[in-house]
Amino acid sequence: MNEITQFVDKHGYDILMHTYQHVYLCFFTLVIAVGIAVPLGIFLAHCRWRSIVASVMLTASIIQTIPALALIALIVVVCALIGWPTIGTFPAMIALVLYALLPILRNTYTGMRQIDPAVVEVARGMGMQPRQVLFQVELPLSLPVIMAGIRTATVWTIGIATLCALIGAGGLGDLIMRGLRSIQIDYLLAGTIPAAILAVVADWILARVEQWLTPPAQSATSLSES
Amino acid sequence: MIQFEHVSKAFPGGTLAVDDLTLDVRPGETLVLLGTSGSGKTTSMKMVNRLIEPTAGHIRVDGQDVMEQDPITLRRKIGYAIQHIGLFTHMTVAQNIAVVPRLLHWSRERIDDRIDELLTMVGLKPQEFRRRYPAQLSGGQRQRVGVARALAADPPIVLMDEPFGALDPITREQLQDEFLAVESEIQKTIVFVTHDVFEAVKMGDRIALLDDGRLQQLDTPHNLVERPANEFVKAFLQHHHVQLKLMTRKISTIVEEGNSAPEDTTSLAKLQANDSLLTALGKMKDTSAERIPVFRQGRPIGTLARQRLLTTIAESLGLSESQS
Numbered sequence: 001m002n003e004i005t006q007f008v009d010k011h012g013y014d015i016l017m018h019t020y021q022h023v024y025l026c027f028f029t030l031v032i033a034v035g036i037a038v039p040l041g042i043f044l045a046h047c048r049w050r051s052i053v054a055s056v057m058l059t060a061s062i063i064q065t066i067p068a069l070a071l072i073a074l075i076v077v078v079c080a081l082i083g084w085p086t087i088g089t090f091p092a093m094i095a096l097v098l099y100a101l102l103p104i105l106r107n108t109y110t111g112m113r114q115i116d117p118a119v120v121e122v123a124r125g126m127g128m129q130p131r132q133v134l135f136q137v138e139l140p141l142s143l144p145v146i147m148a149g150i151r152t153a154t155v156w157t158i159g160i161a162t163l164c165a166l167i168g169a170g171g172l173g174d175l176i177m178r179g180l181r182s183i184q185i186d187y188l189l190a191g192t193i194p195a196a197i198l199a200v201v202a203d204w205i206l207a208r209v210e211q212w213l214t215p216p217a218q219s220a221t222s223l224s225e226s
Numbered sequence: 227m228i229q230f231e232h233v234s235k236a237f238p239g240g241t242l243a244v245d246d247l248t249l250d251v252r253p254g255e256t257l258v259l260l261g262t263s264g265s266g267k268t269t270s271m272k273m274v275n276r277l278i279e280p281t282a283g284h285i286r287v288d289g290q291d292v293m294e295q296d297p298i299t300l301r302r303k304i305g306y307a308i309q310h311i312g313l314f315t316h317m318t319v320a321q322n323i324a325v326v327p328r329l330l331h332w333s334r335e336r337i338d339d340r341i342d343e344l345l346t347m348v349g350l351k352p353q354e355f356r357r358r359y360p361a362q363l364s365g366g367q368r369q370r371v372g373v374a375r376a377l378a379a380d381p382p383i384v385l386m387d388e389p390f391g392a393l394d395p396i397t398r399e400q401l402q403d404e405f406l407a408v409e410s411e412i413q414k415t416i417v418f419v420t421h422d423v424f425e426a427v428k429m430g431d432r433i434a435l436l437d438d439g440r441l442q443q444l445d446t447p448h449n450l451v452e453r454p455a456n457e458f459v460k461a462f463l464q465h466h467h468v469q470l471k472l473m474t475r476k477i478s479t480i481v482e483e484g485n486s487a488p489e490d491t492t493s494l495a496k497l498q499a500n501d502s503l504l505t506a507l508g509k510m511k512d513t514s515a516e517r518i519p520v521f522r523q524g525r526p527i528g529t530l531a532r533q534r535l536l537t538t539i540a541e542s543l544g545l546s547e548s549q550s
Binding site: 118119121122123124125126127128129132136137140141214 | 272275298299300301302306308309312315316325326329375385
């Protein structure tokens with residue numbers, strides 16, 4: 001116990017800074033990923049051409065199958081080829097965003113597609129504009145599913161972001177690498193434990209957001225019929 | 227009010243869902259589109275508010291071709307109700323009813339008043355039901371909300387697609403009766419889609435029987451049963467012929483007016499002038515009285531005698547000859 005307090009005393013600031021970097025990296029990654037994947041998922045759900053839907057989904061799935069480490073390396077190489085920064089937050093974020101796309105995209109698409117077409121039709125039949133149908137009916141109804149996708153993406157991103165220390169993006173991965181290089185368990189734990197806590201806390205917060213956005217009666221009983 | 231003129235709808239695959247339909251829905255009447263699934267009844271209805279667009283012919287609402295009207299504006303002045311899945315599960319009862327008034331930018335007070343008025347009209351206590359979600363309602367309650375929602379902005383025309391379809395028979399019957407009572411007060415032009423002959427006969431002022439996209443007969447329930455226009459109509463009604471005959475004939479012609487039967491007013495049974503023979507038979511069965519008082523709009527107009535009812539029933543079923 002004493003050793004831990006000592007360690008925290010000595011490296012507390014370090015841990016805090018790295019946690020901050022980590023949160024920063026993940027937060028903006030997720031904002032960008034949601035900004036891309038949700039509109040794209042909505043578009044795909046309304047898209048008549050099956051081939052477009054299939055190819056976008058396939059692309060996202062293929063990206064997902066690339067091991068995270070390989071994806072990061074790949075981004076760095078590609079960045080180098082086209083003359084973009086190869087070190088730091090920028091390439092890291094590209095890799096993380098690509099990785100976070102699939103769960104959000106897939107869930108947005110599924111969430112929108114599982115809505116009973118009759119409900120959308122009745123909304124149109126009542127005189128809603130397409131925009132009103134989307135924001136007042138389709139999105140609220142698919143929100144729980146979309147949020148589940150965002151939660152999955154969040155947990156993944158927080159985990160994978162530790163790898164980004166390899167390309168100088170900082171974050172808790174730095175501490176883990178330091179522990180690895182010097183074979184010191186303290187550093188390893190100083191990186192791992194906050195990362196795990198971050199994932200749990202972020203997931204919890206998003207669960208609360210989801211609950212807050214979902215009407216009380218819908219979540220519990222929407223599947224049961226009278 | 228609504229005119230179909232040689233309306234056809236061909237779907238991309240080439241199937242002709244509606245084939246040269248011409249009919250006229252009169253102001254204030256309830257016109258039932260009756261048919262089996264695939265008969266084109268729902269397609270016909272959805273063409274009125276342009277959820278589906280005709281491939282040939284014209285549909286006029288208030289004299290104006292729907293294809294020349296803005297679909298959004300058109301739909302906001304036509305009420306629309308479908309089976310209970312049509313309620314928005316993420317909105318409360320009040321929010322569901324408020325959808326069209328909000329689209330029309332009514333003031334908040336006006337919307338609130340209207341919600342209370344409508345809930346009361348369909349028999350739900352406003353203070354109890356306003357804040358509930360559809361998942362917290364029974365099937366019958368949901369359907370009441372669906373009807374209230376369709377009437378929210380007081381549209382002159384209401385389209386109803388099997389509005390009581392997903393209910394158990396008892397609740398369905400009850401809602402039909404309630405709706406008839408509401409409807410007699412509000413006087414809407416209603417296009418009502420159903421596959422249920424009994425519902426059609428009960429709800430409709432006139433019935434348009436469709437088959438395979440073609441109009442087979444457009445007539446009052448009575449004429450449809452008594453004078454089928456072709457073999458299809460005959461065959462369609464054959465199965466329930468006896469019951470339909472008794473349902474479509476009103477007792478008003480056989481009521482003995484004037485003497486309000488003093489000796490029998492003790493009986494609790496009561497009939498309305500526009501009740502059917504079948505209803506009268508049911509009431510008669512439950513009472514020992516020889517005569518049942520008949521009312522029209524709450525005022526007694528005469529009595530119905532047991533013997534007269536039974537003879538009329540026998541006559542309309544064509545049984546009387548064997549008696550003589």
